[in-house]
Amino acid sequence: MSDFLSDADFEKYKNFIYDKSGIFFSNSNRTILESRLRERLRTTGHETVLDYFNLISRDQEEMRALLDSVTTNLTRFFRNAAHYDTFINYVIPDLVERKKASGDKVFKIWSAGCSSGEEPYTNAMVLSEYLPADFKIDILASDLSLKSLMKAQEGFYPASKINGIPDNYLKKYMDPVENGYIMKDSIKKLIKFDYHNLKFPSDSRNLDVVFCRNVLIYFDEAAQKNVVEGFWNSMRDHSYLFIGHSESLFGMNTKFEFIKTDWACIYGKNVK
Incomplete structure (x- = not known):
């Protein structure tokens, strides 16, 4: 269990993100979610994952910013x-x-x-x-x-x-x-x-x-x-x-x- 993101908090965020976007986080990519959350907490000035969860639950713009941050935008011209x-x-x-x-x-x-x-x-x-x-x-x-x-x-x-x-x-x-x-x-x-x-x-x-x-x-x-x-x-x-x-x-x-x-x-x- 992470000191930053408890198992219960992970479940809460995982379900929230899935509900809003269909993006699915498993235990194997949990670290990606944790690193993106740390980033968003720093950017928004929130101290705890609970405070930040309250923010994304009521603020559509920040919710979109979080979804933006958890996707990897890798692409190139004439790919494949x-x-x-x-x-x-x-x-x-x-x-x-x-x-x-x-x-x-x-x-x-x-x-x-x-x-x-x-x-x-x-x-x-x-x-x-x-x-x-x-x-x-x-x-x-x-x-x-x-x-x-x-x-x-x-x-x-x-x-x-x-x-x-x-x-x-x-x-x-x-x-x-x-x-x-x-x-x-x-x-x-x-x-x-x-x-x-x-x-x-x-x-x-x-x-x-x-x-x-x-x-x-x-x-x-x-x-x-x-x-x-x-x-x-x-x-x-x-x-x-x-x-x-x-x-x-x-x-x-x-x-x-x-x-x-x-x-x-x-x-x-x-x-x-």
């Missing part, structure tokens, strides 16, 4: 090349062909758990390259972290963060500025950044593709199922779901179909 090979060579051509046949020229994507924006900006650049000129790109990018969303909206990335962006993309879609690069307005305008807690349903409908990579690992089985069902409800017939390469829907009672492409494994809604 096999996913982008699948997106470019399999998903986009299939959807474009179907959309041309139906006369629907809007391509709708949700980047759920977008962190500081590298994923949705990558998607915007790829779609700008590979979609026919008369198609409209509509990207929703959401996260639990307001701090990350503000950074993403700005579209500035230090030189150390642009690794993985092909040179032709860099020249075409980003402008060099002091100490780094900033996304061109032509790419920024394709994306709407918005706060969203995946524990709750989304208003989005008729999505063609959902990217939710390395997010489900934060949830227990019940919360994962809830999130995946939420995606199903937001997606149109004949659409695709990308999850993290170490994540799987195997064993989950879900209607998504498993798809093995030449490059990576993804999931589909009513695609066969």
